[in-house]
Amino acid sequence: MAFGVIQRRTGELPAEVTGFVGRTAELRQLVELLGQTRLVTVVGPGGVGKTRIALRAAARLAGHYTDGVCLVELTGLRDPELLAHTLATCLGLPERQSRDRLDVLLDHLRDRRIMLILDTCEHLVDACAMLTDVLLREARGVTVLATSRQPLDVPGEATLQIHPLPVDEGPAAGHAPGGDAVELFAQRAAAVVPGFAVTDRNRADVLSLCRRLDGIPLAIELAAVRLRTVPLRQLVDRLEDRFRLLTGGRRTALPRHQTLRTAIDWSYGLCEAPERLLWARLSIFAGTFDTGAVEEVCADSELPRTEIQETLIRLVDKSVVLRVDDGEGGTRYRLLDTLREYGAERGELGAERLRYVERYAGLARHFGGRFLDDDQLDRVQALHREHADIRAALEYAFALPGGDALAARLAGDLWGYWLLSGHLTEGRYWQTRVLQRFPQAGPERVRALCVRGALTMFQRDFGQAYADLNASADLGGGDTFAARACGFLQLLLAVQGCYADSAAAGAEAERRLCALGDHIGLSFLHMTRSFLSVVTGDADGALEHCARSWRRLGPHTREHWLSGYLFWVTGMAHLQRGAYDEAADALHQALRLKRAVGDPLGAAYVLESLSWLASELGRHERATVLLGAASAQWRRLGSTTRVGPALIERHQAVETAASVALGAERFTALLQSGAGSPLEAVVDFALGETEDAQDAQEGEDAEELEAAGPGAPGGADGLTRREREVAALVAQGLSNRQIADRLVLSKRTVDAHLEHILTKVGASSRTEIATRLAAGGR
Template sequence: MTLALVRRRPGELPVEVTGFVGRGRELTRVDEALRQARMVTVTGPGGVGKTRIALRAAARVAGRYEHGVCLVELSELRDPELLPHTVAGCLGLPEGDSRPPLDAVLDHLRERKLLLILDTCEHLVDACAMLSDIVLHETTGVSVLATSRQPLDVPGEHICQIAPLPVRTTGGDAVDLFAQRAKAVDPAFEVHDGNRADVVALCRRLDGMPLAIELATVRLRVLPLEQLVARLEDRFRLLTGGRRTALPRHQTLRTAIEWSHELCTGQEQLLWSRLSVFAGSFDIAAIEEVCAGGELPREEILEALVGLVDKSVVQREGVDGSRYRMLDTLREYGAEHLVVRGEQAQMQERHYARYLKLAEDFDRNFLADDQIQRYHALREQHADIRLAIEYALAAPGKDHEAAALAGALWPYWHIAGLHTEGRYWYAKITDRFPGPVRERAWALAQSAYLGAFQADPKALEEAQECVRIADELDDPVVAGRGRVYLNLSLTFMERHEEAAEAADEAHRILEEAGDVVGLVTLETQIGYMRHLSGQLDAALEVCERGLRRLGEGSTEGWVRGYLHMVIGMARFRRGEYEQSRVSGTTGMQIKHELGDGVGLAYCLELLAWLAGHDGRHEEAVWLLGAADPLWAGAGARLGGTSLMEEFHQRAVRAAQDALGEHRCAELRADGAARPLEQVVALATGQEQKQLIPAPRAQSHDLTRREHEVALLASEGLSNREIAERLVISKRTVDAHLERILAKLGVPARGEIAGRLGELDG
C-alpha cells in the first residue's frame, strides 16, 4: 500500500480543515482596509489567530483581484536575503531564470492585479518591509497583506490589530471556540449550565487566546474539564503537545511566546520581565518609576516600550492610548524571567512603593480641586493597588507597610463602591495588630465607616473600639474620625440622641486637631442627621457651612456632592421643590463625574421623589430602577432609616397606583439596565421622555372578552362571524377590535395572530 502525498501548489491558499469561530468584525476591518490601502498588516500577539484571519479575509476578497491571491509562508525562512527567492517560488516563476529574483518578481507583478500575502513577517521584518515597499512602488495592481507580531512601518501601511477572543460570563467567541475544538476531541462534549463556569474560567485564564484554547482542548483526551482548569497554574507545562502538523512555534504555548521573546532586543527582554510585576494596566510614569534602573536607564525605557508594543508583547489601551497592558500569559512568562534575573523582590518593593505614594497623595490632598482626576487615576490601577497590599501582607515584616497603604485608601473604597473589599483588607490589618495601637484603631474606623452603609451592626462595635483605643493613645485625629463614624452608625440605626452626642464630641476634637477632612465629613453627616430628625433649617445651615468651608469655586466632588444631596432632601421636605431639584441635580452630576455609585444612588432617589410628586410616575420609577444596581453593587442600603424608606415607598406606591404593577416593573428593569450617562441625561432634562420606554403590550393586558375576539380574528373569522360565535352584536366586535389593535400595537387584523404569538410565546 502506498500513501500519495498531495501538496498545495506554491502560493495557493490552504483549505480550512477546522471551523472558523467569530472574528466577523476583524474580517470586515481587513476587507475595508484592503479597499482603502494597498499595504495592510494584520498584527497581534503570537497565537491570536492572525494567519487564520488573513487567509479567511483573502479568500473573501479574492474575487476583486483578476490574478487572484498568492500566499508566501515565511515561518521556516531564516535568511532574509532569500526572501525574493521564496516569493518567486510562490509565484511559480521558473528556477532557471537568469535575472536576480527580485527583478523577476517585479517583472511578473507589473502587469498583474493580485493580492500578495506575506505570512509571519516578524523575524524578517526589515526584509519584508523593503520588499513590500519596492513592490508597491513598482506595480499598480498589487496589494500586500502581511501578518506580523509587529508593523512593517511601510509608507501607507494600514494596521489591523487583532485582540484575543472575547470571554463573557455567559459565553462569547472564546467559549464557542473551546466548545467546537473540544467536541472534535470528545464528540460527547457539550457546554451546558453545569460546566459553563469552568469553561469560562479556563478561557479567561488563557486570555481568550485561540492557540492556548486549542492546546487546552487537546488535554481533554486525558483530563476532565475541572482538572484541566485546576492545573492551569502552570499553563506553560500543561499546554504542550499540540497538533503534530502544526508549525513548531504553535505546538506549545511556551514556544509560541519564546518566538516573540527571541525577536526582542536585550533591553526589550529586560523591560518585559520587569513589567510582569504589574497586575493591571500601567502608564509611562509607572513604567519609569518601577522599571528603570541598572541595565535599563530611564532614558532608554521609551524605546524599549515602543519595541514591545510593536512586537505585540504590550498592548495599548484607553481612549487616548496612554495606558498599556500585557496579557496574563505574556506576563507570567516575563515573571519567570524576572525570577531568573534575581530581580523579583526589588521590582515588587518598587511596585509597592509607587502605589503607597499614590494612595498617600490621594489621602493628603483629598479635598483638592483635582480630587476627581486623582480618584480616576487610582481606579484605573485597582488591580495593582490590590497586588501591592497583598505583597505587603505576604512579605515578612511588612505589616506596617500594609496598614499604611490600606489606611490611606479609606475614601477610595467608598467612592468605588468596594465596601466589602475594603472591609476585607481592614480585617486583615486588625488581625495583624491585635493590640491597642494606631494601625488597629484606624483600620477599625474605616471598616466602621464602610460597614455603616451596609447596615452591618458590627460597624457600631468597630467604631466604639476605635474610639476606646484612640482615647487611650491620645490620638486626636483617630479619636475624632472614630466618633464621626460612630455618629454615622448611630444615625443609620435611628439612635439620634447618641448620634448627636458623638457628633458634638467629634466636632470639638477635630476642630482642635485641625482635621479639615474630618470636619467637612462630619458636617455632611450632621446635615443628614438633622434632616432625618426634622430639623430642616439646621440641616440647611450646617450644609451651607460645609460648602463655605470647601471654598467658593471648589471642584472637590465627594463632600460637595453629598452636601448638595442633603440640601436637596431638606428642601424637598420643606416643599421647596424647584430648589430641591436644582440641588439634587447638582449633586447627581458631581457624583456621576466622580464615579461615586452610592452618592449617585442617593441623588437619583431624591430626583425620583420629585418626579413622583410632580406626577411624572414613569420617570420616578425609572430613576428608582437606575439606582437599584448602584445600591446592589456596593452592598449598601438606602439611608438605613425608616424615614428614607417611607419616602421611597411613597414614590413606588404612587407609581403603581397610576401605572399598574406590570408597567412599574417594566420601567424599573429598563432603568436598571441603562448606562449611567443616559440616566443622568434624562434626570437633567437633556433627554426628557425619549429614554422612557413605551409600554410593551402583553396579551394579558387584553380583557377576557378582547382575548376571545382576538383569537377568533386570528383564525380568520369576519366581524359578523365573531359576533355570531360569541352571541354579541357586530358593533361590539368592531369596538373590541379597535381596542385590540391599539393595545397590541399592530395596524391590521392580519397581524393579530403573529403579535399574540410573540407575546404569549
C-alpha cells in the first residue's frame, strides 16, 4: 500500500485495453496547444472519446514534466466541496495537516512542474473553473488538461473541440479506406466475431452504419457488439428503421447528441426486460462494483438474486457494462458516464437507493465494530475500492426523508476507515455535516464530536481536537464514543507534554471503557498509556501497557495499525533500557507494519527511533540519513517530534553526535540525502531491503554490478566509479560495514563490489588492494 493513500502512483496513466484509432490531427493539435498554454480543455459531446485523446497526449508529453502527470477522475465525485481534497489525494498528499486543502495543494504545487488531468468536469464545471484559475495563478509550473462537455471559461484557456470520427475519407487523406469510423467498427467487430473484416462485399453496409451513427465512437462500439447475434445486413436495417421513425422518413441528419441518444435507445430496446431493469438500477453506483454489491442493491421480486449474475454477464457481452480488473485478481464492473446517465432516466430508484445506503452502512458498521480484527488491512483496502460509492451513499442518506440518523451512523462507523486510509479531511467534513444536522445533545452528536476530534488530533490541530473530544466526553455519559473520547484525550495531552492531565484522562477512560467492556477502546488505551510511559522515561511501564494491549489483540494477531504503534513503543522502551537487539527487532517489525498499512506519520516516528538506535551503535552515517528522512516527512505532514522533553533531548543529542563524528559538511550532505529520498525508498533502506536510500543511486549501483560483473584481472583502470570509491576506503582500513555506512549502501552491496575489485586488480586479500591501486595509478 502507498503511504497515506491507496491509489495509482503520480505519473502512471491507465493502460489502454482496446486499440486507439485515428485522431492524428487532434493529437498533434492538442500537443501543440499544451506547448503554448497552461490550460487546455478538450471539449465534445458524450461518447466522442475526449478522455482517450487527453490520456494519449499526456502520455506523449509526460517526459516534459519533471514532477509527473496526475490523473484526477471526477466521474464519481458529486460534491464540489471535496474537489480540492480529491486532487490532493490523487497527488498522494497525506492528510495530517488541518490546514485548508487548497492551501496545502498550492504549497505542494508552487515549485513543481506537473500536468494535472481533470477528467469529466461538466457536472462540477464551476468548482473546476475556480480551482483551475487559482492553480494557474499561484503555481506557475502547473499545466491543466481538462475534459468536459463545455469549456471551463477560465482566463487563458484554450479549447480543442473533438468531433466524431470521419467517414468516407480516403487513404490519400491519411485515413484507412472508408475513414477512421470504419476502421474503429472493423476492429471492434473483429473482437466479437473472430475473422470479421471490411471487404468489398460488406463495405457499403459498414459505411452506411457508420454514417448513420455520425462517426460517434461510443455509438459505433455499441453497434459492433450486436454482431454477436445479428448479421451485419439486419443490423443496418434495424438501425435505419430506428432513425426513420425519428426523422419522419426524411434523410435529415439528427443533431449529434440526438444521434448518440438514439443509438443508446436502440441498444436499450434490444435488451431483454431483465437487462433493461438491471441497467437502470446499476446507474445508482458511482464507482466500480462487484457481483455481490449488485445482488444486494438491485435484486428484488421483479429481478431475483438468482438471475443477477447471468443478466450482468449479458450486459457485459453487449458492452453496456465494462469489466475491470480490481488489481487483486478479482473482477469488478462499471458503467460509462453516458450509459449511467441514460440508465438513471429509466426508472424510479427509491427502493434501490435505500438498499444502496443500507449496504454501505452495513459495511461501515462491520468495519467499525471489528476494527482490530485480523483482516483489517484487507477490509480497509476493500472499502477504498468502494470510496466513490461511500461518498454517494452519504449524500443519498442525507437526502432521504428521515435519513439523517442513518447518515450519522454511516459517517461515524467509518472512523477507522478515515484514519487508516488517510482520508482525514473528508472524514472531518462528513462529521461536520452530521453536527450541523444534530445541534442538540444526543448519541449522533457525541459520536461525531469524538470522531472529528480524533481525526483533527492526527492532523495536529490540537485546539480544535481538544474542544471536540472534551465536548464528546462531557455530553456522552455512558456512551461508547464518549468513553473513547477520554482515551483520545489521554493521547492528545501526552503529545502536548501535559503528562499529569494525560494520566488523569487515561484513568477516566479506563474506568468508562471497562464498564462498557469496549475491547477496541481498551486496546487503543493501553497503547496510548504505553506511549505516555515511554515519553516520561518509564520503560518498564511502557512494556507492561504494551503487554496488556497485546493480550487483548491475541498472540497471533494480524492487525496492522495499532500493532505497528505497539512495536514502536516496545522498541523505544528497549532502546531506553540498552537492549539494542530487541529494540532493532521491534522497530523493524513496526516499520514493516506501518509500510503495509500506509501510515506515513507512524513510519516517520519509527525512522526517527531507528536513527537513535544507529547512533547508539556508532553508525552515524546511517543515523543521519534516517534522521533526515524522518524530519522531511514531518515537515511534509505538518507534524513535529516535540512529544516530550526527553525525546526532544534525544533528537538533539543524535544530531550533535553525528555532526561531531562526521564533520559539518558530511553531516549536512547525508541529512539532505535522507530528506531528498522517497519515503518508500528510505523504509526499504532502513529494513535492509535495498542497497541505497536514494532510488537513483540504488539503480546506479545495481546497473554497475550487473554490467561490470566480476571481470578478469586487469588492474585498477578497469574499476567502475563505485568500485574505486570502495577500494579507496578499503585501502584506508575501513571494514565492509563501515564502508556501507559511509557510502549509505547495504553491506551485501559492498561485499559484491569488493569481490569484483579483488578479481579485477588481481588481489587475493583486502590488504593487497592498496598496493595494487598504487601500482596501477589511481
